[in-house]
Amino acid sequence: MVTNVVDLRSDTVTKPSDAMRAAMAAADVDDDVLGADPTAHRFEMEMARITGKEAALFVPSGTMANLISVLVHCDTRGSEVILGDNSHIHIYENGGISTIGGVHPKTVRNNPDGTMDIDKIVAAIRHPDGALYYPTTRLICLENTHANCGGKCLSAEYTDEVGEVAKSHGLKLHIDGARIFNASVALGVPVHRLVKAADSVSVCISKGLGAPVGSVIVGSTAFIEKAKILRKTLGGGMRQVGILCAAAYVAVRDTVGKLADDHRRAKVLADGLKKIKHFRVDTTSVETNMVFFDIVDSRISPDKLCQVLEQRNVLAMPAGSKSMRLVIHYQISDSDVQYALTCVEKAAEEILTGSKKFEHLTNGTTRNSYGH
Known part of the structure; x- marks a missing residue:
């Protein structure tokens, strides 16, 4: 019964486990805005290691993680991002990239499997000759797993192909990896391999992994330094955040399996x-x-x-x-x-x-x- x-x-509705609550209570903390919280630092280092990136940054939410990532890459007003018409960033994040960042979305139709056709991505890239009239393409965004397409997984090979398109056109690639660990487990491919082609990735710890709060942005050291500034600008800098990072660490350790x-x-x-x-x-x-x-x-x-x-x-x-x-x-x-x-x-x-x-x-x- x-x-x-x-x-x-x-x-997102899970309650913190006993292990998470114990870790939160025992967390060694300090002021993370000053870069001094040891538990936050340990967790960020672990996420950078898992994803194969140089550095990581804990933020309050996945929406903030994606917003910061887009704004770091598109740091000039009039920038344009290519993303799926059924993507989370485009539909469910309050239009933040436009309303806050002045970034123009250029949508490409999502296929039922969450992909966008490569030729359509290429066709969406603005030609430099049109700079007087059109926004400037600076970024491509993918979503893995793709929620509105039923939690579909994007393969490493597909992501690599999009990454090559981005690189050949001087663009950056961001992955909304809110449920990237689900994709990794379903495909049997390590997270770092799935995101190898990406310049930045957002990872939600409070969805499939079950932590009470938070997401992580990963990327190069230079990227994360810029992300820290934007996190502060957006009100996401928190003080003794190790209390939350302790639960997030347990979530990654215990829930992936x-x-x-x-x-x-x-x-x-x-x-x-x-x-x-x-x-x-x-x-x-x-x-x-x-x-x-x-x-x-x-x-x-x-x-x-x-x-x-x-x-x-x-x-x-x-x-x-x-x-x-x-x-x-x-x-x-x-x-x-x-x-x-x-x-x-x-x-x-x-x-x-x-x-x-x-x-x-x-x-x-x-x-x-x-x-x-």
């Missing part, structure tokens, strides 16, 4: 949903910890389904007007997955047999996962 809440809204189980459970969840006649799931598209499914019965809306599931202690969020996204994390067990599947099937039947009860929810407003 499941008594706890089964929270499938996102992998559990990601394969998250991916396995996501596949089990997808297989189970496929057996429920009211839903459509492409099980072959489940590569990491996310499961997207479509609701094929017009009498069932995502809002209705979420409301009934919540009554059974299962939390979920719509992905669109007729679709749902469920996300597995390390605090979801095998029995939680089975309980959730039972609840989803029963919830659908309850809606269909008592549809009048839910008519007030058909006003066309649909919440969604908002980039979590």
Whole structure:
């Protein structure tokens, strides 16, 4: 019998483990704005090592990590960044690169696997002869895994190819690697190999890895020195931040080894949903910890389904007007997955047999996962 809440809204909802809390309580700290916090320094050194980069910087959020990275590379107003039309930076980060940084986005269509066609990336690069009229291309951004494309993984070979395009045109490459550890585990390729071609990478510690707070930016020493200044400008410089870095260190140490189980459970969840006649799931598209499914019965809306599931202690969020996204994390067990599947099937039947009860929810407003 499941008594706890089964929270499938996102992998951002995890609670700190006992080991994380103990590490936070025992952390050796000092003023990190002054560069003196030993726990922050240790964690940043470890992340630089794992990613194969020269230096790293802890920041409060993934949005800030991406914003800082873009602004370091695009330090001249009128700069342009090429990125996917379905990317997190473009859709879910409040347009910060434009509103704060004056950076113009040039979108290229994301394929279902999260990639952008190489020829379309090349075609999006502005020719120097048009500098009088057009923004100047300075950066290409990739996302790995790609959340809106279902948690798809970008291969090292594809990233290398984009890196070569960037290099040959005098551009930089940034990877939004919020869930890069999920990609590494799913592909069986070390993180440092996946990001070898990148000039900078953002890594979220509070998503799949389960830390309570924070992301890390990695890159060259010169890049990180500039990033530190922007972090301070944006209000992200924190004092005894070792308390947070201690939990992040534990998350990297303890949770990476559990990601394969998250991916396995996501596949089990997808297989189970496929057996429920009211839903459509492409099980072959489940590569990491996310499961997207479509609701094929017009009498069932995502809002209705979420409301009934919540009554059974299962939390979920719509992905669109007729679709749902469920996300597995390390605090979801095998029995939680089975309980959730039972609840989803029963919830659908309850809606269909008592549809009048839910008519007030058909006003066309649909919440969604908002980039979590």
